[in-house]
Amino acid sequence: MELKDIIKEENLVYSKPKLLNDNTMHYCPGCSHGVVHKLLAEVIEELGIQEKTIGVSPVGCSVFAYNYIDIDWHEAAHGRAPAVATGISRVNPQKVVFTYQGDGDLASIGTAEIMHAANRGENIVVIFINNAIYGMTGGQMAPTTLLGQVTATTPCGRDLDRNGYPLKITELIGQLPGTSYVSRQSVHTPAASRRCRKALKKAFENAMAKKGTSFVEVVSTCSSGWRLTPIEANKWMEDNMFPFYPIGDIKDGEKAGPEAYFQQNLKTQLA
Amino acid sequence: MGELRLMKGNEVIAEAAIRCGCDAYFGYPITPQSEVMETLMNREPWDETGMVVLQAESEVASINMVYGAAGTGKKVLTSSSSPGISLMAEGISYIAGAELPCVIVNVQRGGPGLGTIQPSQADYFQSTKGGGHGDYRLIVLAPSSVQEMNDFVDLAFKLAFKYRNPAMILADGAIGQMMEKVELSDFVPRKTDTEIETEYGNWATTGKKANRSKNVITSLELDSVLMEQNNLRFQAKYRQMEEEEVRYEMIQCDDAEYILVAFGSSARICQKSVDIARAKGLKVGLIRPITLFPFPTKPIAELAERVKGFMTVEMNAGQMIEDVRLAVGCSGNSKPVIYFGRMGGIIPSPGEVVEALEQKLIGG
Incomplete structure (x- = not known):
């Protein structure tokens, strides 16, 4: 049997999503962005929504997300992507x-x-990559940096008195009535990636069904920022990130209806 | 003849936006311009034209909502007043850098800081020289009547789309709050998605179709050679604006020996000052820049050939005077250019303008 006998359409068990182009990614070895990009491209392709999907990329390592997935993109200012x-x-x-x-x-x-x-319940999907560090600017403390974690701006470890607490923003988001699906995932193993893909798919399906805001956090590695090898980074994440940022769905339901917020029609009352 | 109404300047901005086929307004309340959003919310244009009106959580969010919506090829408006415009400066810089059209209304109040809610023209530098970071310019229109508040909404959108550049209507608290007779524009329907795809499909984020490459709205370019090319392209655009878009009004300048230079509310006051001065036998004229960027450098330079001097009248510490001095200087004539103005929200009276003119320029 020769190679040409094996490389045939009927033998194909896996292929890269077409939306993910061949541009060389600028991400470091061991970075989670590449895997999440691939899952995102797969989900958009599977749902067949590439012609009506618009991505908003941030400021940070994934500022160039638009170079890798072939859909229309809008590059936002730092922090302003949801606006x-x-x-x-x-x-x-x-x-x-x-x-x-x-x-x-x-x-x-x-x-x-x-x-x-x-809180407005915008019909959007938010993908939140939490690697507890500022990657692009060189490994400074992030709001999600763990207590004691060494970064470029916490050389002796994050100190509670000086820096305050790591922010569990996903739990806060889960409290908001405008959200329908809030989940925390990871992509450090094939099984975790499959679960993350499922979460992303649900989030996009919610957006298509106008169910309010869907929010998927991906607890991620930053081997360069953490000064670890990719394998060590995965281990560090499991040992230190997961206990503080537990994986799983935080909210899976519907955004709140007005009934929960009005006892009577205030407009009529004031009129 | 269009529909005649007695309206506030701020209300007219809202009405004109609906009538010119604006797709969305995003804003945040701030005195003295809150009537813009209030009028829109009362008019409920989403039922009439499909226009979106949204109260954002901050001016920072408003301008970034504008940034997003403008990226899809839609006609998008925001309005604020001085402190709010400072908050928007980041977003405006991104919009200019990403070359998107939009209209920003600044109903100025006095500063710095929280300052006052009374009228001012102290954001001249901020509006005409950039305002945010990086080398960019806004197209800046300065209305001096409620009628122009109406007319400039459509004009600002036309210029913004012609150049794919943000345009600003630089009003002030006096124009925003005063009521005047206004002839409203006729209704123009909003563009359909198909029209937007046809006209702006080469740059707007309308969703990547199979037959075109992806559109990316961004101001980012890390390759210095390419970024410099972007900068040069922006500059060429600004030079073209200077060639093609200068707008100004000359009042009794033909035989004038002394020229008042004023925009917006100050120009309104100076019209009266010209009358008072003329009654006294003084040959005074007024040039009113309508576009503050591009600035009417050439007509001022031409006036410098034959007049005895200029006095700018501004509700600030003397900002436009720098552009007038440049214009006069460029003409090669060393004619005096002086400034008179009030600050802190005080509007100069026509009489004190004439007094300053007599004492500082004619007698000086």
Whole structure:
């Protein structure tokens, strides 16, 4: 049997999603972004929504996400992706809009934008990559950096008195009535990646069904920022990140209806 | 003749937006321009034209909603007042860098800081020289009447789309709050998605179709050679605006020996000052820049050939005077250019303008 006898359509068991192009990714070895990009491309392709999906990329390592997935993209200012997505989605309600943001972008500089977009129940998907560090600027402390974690701006470890607490923003988002699906996932093993893919698919299906904001956190590795090898980084994440950022669905349901917020029609009352 | 109404300047901005086929307004309340969003919410244009109106959580969010919606080829408006425009500066810089059209209305109040809610023209530098980071310019229109608040909404959108550049209507609290007779524009339907795809499908994020490459709205370019090319392209655009878009009004300049230079509310006051001065036998004229960028450098330079001097009248510490001095200087004539103005929300009276003119320029 020769190679040409094996490489045949009927023998194909896996292929890269067509939306994921052949551009060389700028991500470091061991970085989770590449896997999440692939899952994202697979989900968009599987749902057949590539012609109506608009991605909003952040400032941070994934600023160039638009170089790798062949859909229309809008590159936002630092932290503002949920506002940009709101603008796109509101004037194009038939489109599927998602943001792809890191922890510095979403949970620090962009806290106001994500909280209010989710609280309005914007029909968008938010993909939140939490690697507990600022990757692109060289490994500084993020809002999600763990206590004691060494970064470029916490050389002796994150100190509670100086730096405050790591922010569990996904749990906060899960409290907002505008969200329908809030989940925390990871992509460090094939099984975890499959679960993450499922979560992403549900989030996009919710957006298509106008079910409010769907939010998927992916607890991720940053081997360069953490100064670890890719394998060590996976282990460090399991040992240190997962206990504080537990994997699983935080909310899976419907966004709240007005009944929960009105005892009577206030407009009529005031009139 | 269009429909005549008695309206506030701020209300007219809202009405004109609906009538010119605007797709969306995103804003945040701030005095003295809150009537823009209030009027829109009362008019409920989403039922009438499908226009989206959304109150954002901040000016930062408003301008980024504008950024997102404008990226899809839609006609998008926001409005604010001075402190709010400062918050929007980041977003405006991104919109200029990503070459998107949009209209921003600044109903100025006095500063710096929280300052006052009274009228001011102290954001001249901020509006005409960039405002945010990086080398960019806005197209800046300065209305001096409620009628122009109406007319400039459509004009600003036309210019914004012609150049794919943000345009600003630089009003002030006086124009925003005062009521005047206004002839409203006729209704123009919003563009359909098909029209947008046909006209702007080569750049707008309308969803990547199989027959075109993807569209990416971004201001980012890490390759310095390519970024410099972007900068040069922006500059060429600004030079073209200077060639083609200068707008101004000359009032009694033909035989004038002294020229007042004023925009917006100040120009309104100076019209009266010209009358008072003329009654006194003084040959005074007024040039009113309508576009603050591009600035009417050439007509001022031409006036410098034959007049005795200029006085700018501004509700700030003297900002536009720098552009007037440049224009006069470029003409090769060393004519005096002086400034008179009030600050802190005080509007100069026509009489004190004439007094300053007599004392500082004619007698000086």
